[in-house]
Amino acid sequence: MSTADLFATLRREGRTLLTEVEAKTFLSPSGIPIVPTHLARSAPEAVRIARTLGWPVVLKIVSPDIVHKSDIGGVKVNLTSGAAVARAYRDVMESARTRAPQARLHGVSVQRMAPPGVEVILGAGKDPQFGHYLMFGLGGVFVEVLKDVSFRLVPLTPRDARQMVREIRGFPLLAGYRGQPPVDLEGLEKALLALSAFLEQHPEVREIDLNPVFAYPQGCLAVDARVVLEESAILTPTGG
Amino acid sequence: MGWTFEEMDRMFHPRVVAVVGDKRDRDYMWLRSVSTIRGRVYSVQVDPQEIEGIRALGFPNYPSLRDIPEAVDYVIVAVPRHVAPRVLQDAIHKGVHAVMFFTAGFAETGEEEGIRLQQVLTEMARAARMKVVGPNCMGLFNPRWGLRHHVDQYYGEGGPVGFISQSGTHANAFSLVGYQHGITISKSVSMGNGIILHADDYLDYLGQDPQTQVIAMYLEGVPHARRLFHLMQAISPRKPIVVWKGGQTSEGARAAQSHTASLAASTALWQGAVRQANALWADSFEETLDLVKALCYLKEPVGPRLGLVAMTGGQSVVITDAFAKAGLQVPLLSSASYQELATFYSTVGGSYRNPMDMTPTIRNLDLVQRVLDILARDAHIDAICYEVNLAFVPRGERGLDRLVDLLGAFRERYERPFLCVLTPMHREGEEREVRLALARRGVPAFPSFLRAATAYRKVWDYYRERRERLVTPQAPALAQPVPPGS
Numbered sequence: 001m002s003t004a005d006l007f008a009t010l011r012r013e014g015r016t017l018l019t020e021v022e023a024k025t026f027l028s029p030s031g032i033p034i035v036p037t038h039l040a041r042s043a044p045e046a047v048r049i050a051r052t053l054g055w056p057v058v059l060k061i062v063s064p065d066i067v068h069k070s071d072i073g074g075v076k077v078n079l080t081s082g083a084a085v086a087r088a089y090r091d092v093m094e095s096a097r098t099r100a101p102q103a104r105l106h107g108v109s110v111q112r113m114a115p116p117g118v119e120v121i122l123g124a125g126k127d128p129q130f131g132h133y134l135m136f137g138l139g140g141v142f143v144e145v146l147k148d149v150s151f152r153l154v155p156l157t158p159r160d161a162r163q164m165v166r167e168i169r170g171f172p173l174l175a176g177y178r179g180q181p182p183v184d185l186e187g188l189e190k191a192l193l194a195l196s197a198f199l200e201q202h203p204e205v206r207e208i209d210l211n212p213v214f215a216y217p218q219g220c221l222a223v224d225a226r227v228v229l230e231e232s233a234i235l236t237p238t239g240g
Numbered sequence: 241m242g243w244t245f246e247e248m249d250r251m252f253h254p255r256v257v258a259v260v261g262d263k264r265d266r267d268y269m270w271l272r273s274v275s276t277i278r279g280r281v282y283s284v285q286v287d288p289q290e291i292e293g294i295r296a297l298g299f300p301n302y303p304s305l306r307d308i309p310e311a312v313d314y315v316i317v318a319v320p321r322h323v324a325p326r327v328l329q330d331a332i333h334k335g336v337h338a339v340m341f342f343t344a345g346f347a348e349t350g351e352e353e354g355i356r357l358q359q360v361l362t363e364m365a366r367a368a369r370m371k372v373v374g375p376n377c378m379g380l381f382n383p384r385w386g387l388r389h390h391v392d393q394y395y396g397e398g399g400p401v402g403f404i405s406q407s408g409t410h411a412n413a414f415s416l417v418g419y420q421h422g423i424t425i426s427k428s429v430s431m432g433n434g435i436i437l438h439a440d441d442y443l444d445y446l447g448q449d450p451q452t453q454v455i456a457m458y459l460e461g462v463p464h465a466r467r468l469f470h471l472m473q474a475i476s477p478r479k480p481i482v483v484w485k486g487g488q489t490s491e492g493a494r495a496a497q498s499h500t501a502s503l504a505a506s507t508a509l510w511q512g513a514v515r516q517a518n519a520l521w522a523d524s525f526e527e528t529l530d531l532v533k534a535l536c537y538l539k540e541p542v543g544p545r546l547g548l549v550a551m552t553g554g555q556s557v558v559i560t561d562a563f564a565k566a567g568l569q570v571p572l573l574s575s576a577s578y579q580e581l582a583t584f585y586s587t588v589g590g591s592y593r594n595p596m597d598m599t600p601t602i603r604n605l606d607l608v609q610r611v612l613d614i615l616a617r618d619a620h621i622d623a624i625c626y627e628v629n630l631a632f633v634p635r636g637e638r639g640l641d642r643l644v645d646l647l648g649a650f651r652e653r654y655e656r657p658f659l660c661v662l663t664p665m666h667r668e669g670e671e672r673e674v675r676l677a678l679a680r681r682g683v684p685a686f687p688s689f690l691r692a693a694t695a696y697r698k699v700w701d702y703y704r705e706r707r708e709r710l711v712t713p714q715a716p717a718l719a720q721p722v723p724p725g726s
Contacts, residue, residue, distance in 0.1 A: 129463065129465035151506075151509045152512045152513070153516055159708075163515065
């Protein structure tokens with residue numbers, strides 16, 4: 001789906017929140033490493049996609065109306081066979097129909113399950129006065145409870161990206177602790193710079209959350225993505 | 241709307257000032273504050289009882305701005321809020337250069353009437369392209385010119401520090417308390433609600449003002465945050481900027497809202513932007529004072545390694561903790577230094593590893609001098625911090641004078657940054673005098689080890705970052721002029 005098609009769909013459906021598959025498609029030209037994710041509209045299609053991606057896979061409900069997917073049983077992880085994928089497809093759809101009866105269901109997203117890494121968050125937002133900014137932090141409790149995050153305004157210089165990654169209190173967890181190898185800091189900096197460049201090209205973006213991003217000794221990979229656009233972006237036919 | 245340097249500069253150097261609505265129950269504070277300008281002061285007042293008092297003070301009074309028999313540069317308005325639009329209209333009609341509204345009761349009240357009146361003033365001023373300082377503020381302070389907003393402020397002399405404040409109290413306090421710390425103002429402004437001239441306009445001006453070398457700002461929220469950020473980026477390679485942000489907590493943000501009707505971006509975002517612009521972040525009035533003092537008096541720091549001199553063993557431990565906690569180093573000295581120290585330093589009751597515990601040699605200024613000289617020449621040391629503990633300074637002027645002389649001369653002789661911690665102990669009454677005597681010799685004195693350490697750390701970070709950025713230019717905004725409203 002092209003960006004123009006995506007915006008046409010959003011306009012038609014009157015929404016600014018992209019689904020996970022849409023968000024990942026939208027972000028794919030940015031150069032940020034994102035796990036390939038495909039939309040399956042039926043169980044056989046989900047199985048077919050899973051076979052091309054390789055095992056294990058993750059299935060998630062795709063709906064513009066469901067924000068917290070796991071809360072309604074909309075996520076199945078570590079699926080290792082076609083039979084498991086087919087069953088998971090039906091379970092996830094059934095669960096969504098029962099527990100979120102009003103939600104529009106596009107189907108299910110299929111992605112290869114990424115190997116675990118150190119969880120970090122890359123985020124972006126738009127402040128009414130400062131405009132676009134980026135956020136970086138460690139995932140999970142670090143961001144939710146400790147608010148251990150750093151901010152910079154877009155556009156970022158390489159020096160800004162470097163300082164952003166290093167100034168969080170949890171930085172020692174990225175730099176390697178108790179014999180763990182350090183994560184690829186340069187890879188994270190590059191992802192931040194890519195996100196900054198993407199925002200410069202997309203003034204219509206109101207929020208982006210790449211959460212979690214797995215940071216590895218070599219490279220990093222965003223496994224989930226959330227994008228919200230400005231209302232005005234979907235109102236004007238030229239948007240995008 | 242953009243303002244030229246000349247437009248802003250003329251506002252800070254008014255030849256003719258008019259004060260509208262000053263009153264006896266304020267003790268005619270406005271007329272008395274500006275009576276020191278290099279120019280003429282008129283009063284505008286219609287109340288016969290007030291006019292009597294104003295004439296008694298020697299100011300000519302007129303019933304309206306329009307009646308003043310010459311052109312007016314700066315008008316100070318202290319009338320009730322509902323009269324403010326009429327005064328602005330008179331000012332516009334007369335073609336005055338700038339208007340300041342001490343008058344409060346506008347958007348900061350959150351009341352419909354206050355918001356409406358502020359809107360009226362804003363639209364009138366915009367249409368006439370009138371420079372308005374405030375409302376709800378104390379206005380401009382240019383001590384060299386004698387333009388003041390408080391009768392206790394100094395005049396006839398000025399310093400290198402520009403201060404921009406959304407609060408009148410902090411503007412007053414920074415000039416008055418700062419003076420007690422050896423900090424003198426080039427130009428400062430209490431800008432209040434800032435309906436026409438905003439923090440970015442004043443920053444733009446101070447960035448170009450040749451008398452201003454260091455800039456500090458107390459901000460709660462600004463309407464043109466992007467432009468302010470670009471200006472900070474553009475100015476910080478030449479002039480250090482200290483940002484003290486009020487309204488850091490959600491509770492504080494609510495207070496700021498009722499204070500200056502500000503928009504408050506999150507503190508974390510502000511901190512990121514301040515670091516990105518290589519400005520210095522301050523968390524309080526005291527820290528703003530400390531950072532400005534260090535920026536005014538410290539020679540440029542080139543490294544994190546401190547040579548520390550304390551008066552006693554207990555203090556030498558605490559001063560070391562303070563600098564280490566600030567992320568600085570207290571290294572061992574070179575062997576040549578130790579060889580020299582061993583020839584005269586008594587280790588009975590003292591110690592000279594670094595930190596130096598001066599207990600046995602404390603009253604012998606010749607030995608103090610030798611210790612400082614050794615530290616200043618030591619290749620392991622980047623900066624020196626000396627504790628002036630009043631409990632150990634001989635009473636009477638001579639003892640103190642000799643010590644201040646020694647420290648001042650030491651500061652002049654070496655390129656290393658030199659700072660003092662002034663520990664008053666039970667002799668608090670002498671603290672201010674000693675602090676000022678040190679400042680006059682160019683030695684910054686801080687009231688605690690921790691405050692000295694934090695100030696050194698932040699100033700070192702600033703200069704290191706500045707040097708690194710000069711080597712590899714990073715900010716694209718540096719090369720471009722910053723258009724208003726960007």
